Amino acid sequence: MFRFIDRIRGTKEREQDLARIKLEIERLKALKTNAEHKRTMKKLHEELKNLKFADDYLLVVIENNKDYDRLNSSKAFSINGKKYKRLLATTGGAKSSTVIYVSKDIHSLLEKRLNNGRDPNKELVPAKLEAYKALACSTSTPVSHPERVLVVHDCITEFGADIIQIDDTETEYPRIESRKNEPIQMNMSDGFGLISPALSERWATELGHAYIPSGFCIRNSFCKGMVFTFDYHEFADRVAGNDMVDDAWGNPVDIREVDLIITTSMLKLWSSYNSIDDYLLCCGYYGYTFSVTKVTPEELEDERHLNYQFIQSLQLDDNEIGELIRPTVDSIKDVLGEDYRKALLFLKGIHIHENDYSNSPDDYIKGLMVDPRLIDDPFVRNKIHTLIRKRMNEAKIGVLRVKGNFSIISGDPYTLCQSIFGLPLTGLLSSGEFYSRYWNEHHVDRVACFRAPMTCHNNIKVLRFQNTDEMQHWYRYMNTVTILNSWDTTTHSLNGADMDSDQVLTTDNHTILGAIQELDAIVCVQKTSAQKIPDEKDLIQANKDSFGDLIGFTTNKITSMFDVLANYEEHSAEYQEMMYRIQCGQHYQQNAIDQAKGIECKKMPKHWYDIRAAVTDESALKMVAHKKPYFFIYNDPEQKKEYTTYVEKTSQKCLQLFGMTVDELYSKKELSPDQEQFLAQYEQRMPVSTAPSVMNRLCHQVEDEFNKLKLKQSESPFDHTILMSTKKYSQARYKEIQRLYQMHNEELRSYMTNLRKSKVKKEERSARWQLFVSRFKEQALEICNNEEDLCNMIVDMCYRNAEKSKQFVWDVSGDQIIRNLLLSNEHIIHYPVRDRDGDIEYAGKTFKMTQMHVKEQRP
Known part of the structure; x- marks a missing residue:
């Protein structure tokens, strides 16, 4: 979008001008200060501000729809004398009720570029068209154009699977039905295509990477998704025995000439063009290029953090919770002393290396790597202590260290190639099989798999890895992705995941694996809005329908439901009702996620979470999830203040009435009627839920671990x-x-x-x-x-x-x-590295210090 605006305004050299001015500022910083240099510095900063300030592009947060209608009236509106007109709302922006406006005089030119010569008479869901146009607002880096692009139909596989279907399209409340061996049609290539190893290497070099990535997340006009590095030219020779394939329009293409394959699920409006040449000519005319938003890493990390959504459905006893929190608790306790080496491990992670210096901002952590004496700097110590307190609070809400990593998921590229060449679909992975170079190299054949946002236990998947010679050969470039098979409901289990750069957390943590029940995937039936030839009024209405973050709202209500669930026995009617509501939560959450794409979205029934909307029946009132769980006080400062104030005031009242604290009153074996009533009212009026849910119990254990700890203050002068x-x-x-x-x-x-x-x-x-x-x-x-x-x-x-x-x-x-x-x-930095014989013990591992000579870096 900014590149378009620069071209229209004739300021194509903005990036070069910015670089030139920054370089001149850096040159001045080394010179002696005098009146002339001070004037020049002020002038350069003004030029820099003017270049950075894009007054053609305005983000407006809409507080109510009447305001929005007024802004979109024919008169338009002005700021600083410049008139603005609505352009679009991005999918993410709509969640925060934010709409993009642009200068009225360039609006029509931008609209033409956004539409990129598409067939205007094609009927579309207005919300989807808005989302597709908004792809031009993704942060991306242009790369060189491929030699030839092939667009192919998506690969659809069919199989039977046991599922749980949720459907509210014809009923007021969702209907849940367990179905055995249900026929499933799955788009196994949803959101991904293929890139040749040669083009992958070329793009990587252009983007400053010295390795061949597993894949790239790309953008172009109406185009979004991942392309994974796969040698489909070799597939043509060794498997298909044929070089000719048909593209999505039915035209024959020699795959030898192709270095980028995109699927119709990636090129959203492919049918609005007559051919790939028609599409690419329009892209060239209107200024589009292939661009990259994300590159897969060269290596995956060895450790990441859980969050409460991944934990809240696990059935863990207190001992298992203790095992789960132990690595996190120990790593925080380890850094409480004055050892700068452990401070670096805490601040930068246990996989710290020289890149952590060169890629760091010029802050106290970087300084600590240069000079250990900074550990005595009161500013540095205060920063570390603040971070320790933050990590303690994060641990209380489930941010826990586990061995594992986040990786982008891919479908089986072998199956996609079979589809492209018209071969029988088999793939290299059968139902229930997966591939991960990382876990195979670590000799791990089974991991727990999570994807956020998560709702219920059905969303947790156990992946079992295969590692044949054939897989190692064909997947040899896909080193840092997790490859799914084409024959089961894994994407359904992962809350409707697709392959357009969705990521999963995988871990071999034995406590988590032991607590997972492998349940059937939930399949949510969604109803899409009607297609039409959209006009401006339709797009404005699509924005209105998308305003508000129902995703976070729905997710929080489900978390509260897990707290209510903890109050009931597993086979009770109340327990079953709460499980029904939690599972329905996935349906409401998926609809909220897809609302901006034109999915008709019913809201969660209010009486499930609002006490005022619930019936007066006592058992029904007890099931209303109207309170946030206790552990949330460490996620919400206002909630913590409310809780602390309530407990303090009630404790004072308890001392006045009964001469004992609330805890002492709870420990009494026999209570008077007044005492029983006091405790009942205390729990009823409690601003948070203190139910024995797994997350509340985990929070209390972490609290107990840290309550007695004190942060040491340095006595050494600095x-x-x-x-x-x-x-x-x-x-x-x-x-x-x-x-x-x-x-x-x-x-x-x-x-x-x-x-x-x-x-x-x-x-x-x-x-x-x-x-x-x-x-x-x-x-x-x-x-x-x-x-x-x-x-x-x-x-x-x-x-x-x-x-x-x-x-x-x-x-x-x-x-x-x-x-x-x-x-x-002497330009030497110090940092700890893993070593079995090292003298530094941290988080159950040993390290030794190493050093490296670095050059002075100036912008």
């Missing part, structure tokens, strides 16, 4: 001069920097107050903070353009006074601090 160079600075400019620092602190207080009052999402908070920081860094450089002098001034100013914040120092001069540290440490 010599702040190690952060500085020996160069003297101007006292006059020092006073100017002091005034800037005072202004910074005043604005920071105001900034933080406003931030607490406003409901701002995490991503927006981060963006606002970066703008806040960059503004003061620019102002500091306009006072003193020489980075070495500037660094010495603010280190002296802030570190000589224990009360002054050190964040300002690292925000403004973090890069210069790193340069100073490197210079005084």
Whole structure:
């Protein structure tokens, strides 16, 4: 989208201009400060801001539909004298009620580019057309054009499977039906195609990678999905014995000339074009190119974190919970001392290597790798302690370390090739079989598999791996993906997964594997909106229908239902009713996910989660999931405040009435009628659910582990001069920097107050903070353009006074601090690596320190 705007405005060189200005700013930073340099620095920062500010592109958050209708009236609206008109809402943007508007004078030109010469008379679901156009707003990097592109029909496989079908298309409430050996038609190539090894290597080189990736997530006009590296030319020789295939339009194509194969599920509006040549000509005319949004990694990680959705349906006793939390708890306890080596392992992970230095921002962690003395810096210690407290709270909500990794899923490319060449469909993997180079190399043949968002236990899948010579040969380029077979309901189990870059977490954790019940997949029947030739009113209505994040809302209600479930015996009628509601949650969640694509979406019945909407029958009231579970207080500061206030006030009242605490009252063997009533009301009015669900019990165990721990404060004095160079600075400019620092602190207080009052999402908070920081860094450089002098001034100013914040120092001069540290440490960095004979024990493993010489890096 920004590339389109630049072409229309004739500013094609924006990226080059940005790079040129940044380079000139860096050059000035090394020069002596004088009046001319200060003026030049200010002018360059202004030019940089103007280039970065794209006033043709506006995001508007819609608070109500009347506002939205007013914005879309024929008069349009203006900001700073510029008129704007609605362009589209992305699928993700619609969830936060955010719509993209563009300058009215370039709107029609952008619309033409977005439609890319498609047949305008084709009937489409309006919401789907909006989502397909919005693909132009994906962050992507252009790559060179393939020699020839082949579009093929998707590969459909048919088999029988035991499933649980959920359908509410004809009824008020979802109807659940268990079906045995149900005929299933599955699009096994949904969202993925193939790329030749030669083109894969070429694209990787263009993107700066020195390996052949397993695959790329690509974009083009109306095109989205993964292409996996697979030698289909060899398949033509050795298996098919034929080079000619038919494309989706029925045209014969010599596959020898093809280096990219995309499926019709990837090219969403393929039928709106007469041929691949027609499509590519339109792409060239309107300025589209093949672009990459994601590249599979060269290696997979060895350790990742669970979340509460993956845990909440597991049936774990207290001992098993203890086993599950142990690695996380131990890793946090290990870093409580003053050992900088363990601090690095905690901060960077146990697979730390030299790339963690070069790819890190210029912050205190990078500094700690250069100079161990930074462990005594009060700022650094405070940062580490803050992170430790954060990790403790995360552990309480199920963010737990496990051996495993996230990987992108693929269908069996061998089956897709059989389909392309018109051969009988067999694939290399049979029903229930999977392939993973990573797990095969680790000699693991069975793992637990999760995909978020998750609702019920039916969404957990156990994968059993195969590793034949034939698989190793044909999948030889697919080293960091998980390959699914073409003959079972795994994608259904994974909450309707497809292969357009969906990822799964796989782990061989024995506690988790022991708690999994392998249940039938849930298949949700969805009803799609009617197709039509969409006009602007249809697209605006599609936006309205998509506003609001029903996904998060539905997911949270299901989590509350697991808490209610924990109050009942497994075979009771109440237990069965709650299981019905939880399973229906998957249906409501899938509809919420696909709502922006035109799926008709009924909302979860209100009386399942709202006490005011429930019937007055006592047993029905008890099943209403109207409270968040206890462990959520560590995920929601407001909820924690409400809970803490309630408990404190009730405890005081209990002491006044009965002369004992609430806990002591609970421990009494015999209670008076008044005491029984007090405890009943205490539980009834509790703002969170304290039911014995697996996540609440896990939370309490983690609390018990950390309650007695204290973070040690360093008693060693810190010599702040190690952060500085020996160069003297101007006292006059020092006073100017002091005034800037005072202004910074005043604005920071105001900034933080406003931030607490406003409901701002995490991503927006981060963006606002970066703008806040960059503004003061620019102002500091306009006072003193020489980075070495500037660094010495603010280190002296802030570190000589224990009360002054050190964040300002690292925000403004973090890069210069790193340069100073490197210079005084001969450009050598230190980091721990795994070693059986190492002398560092951390998280049950041993490590030793290694070092590396690095060059000074300037932008």
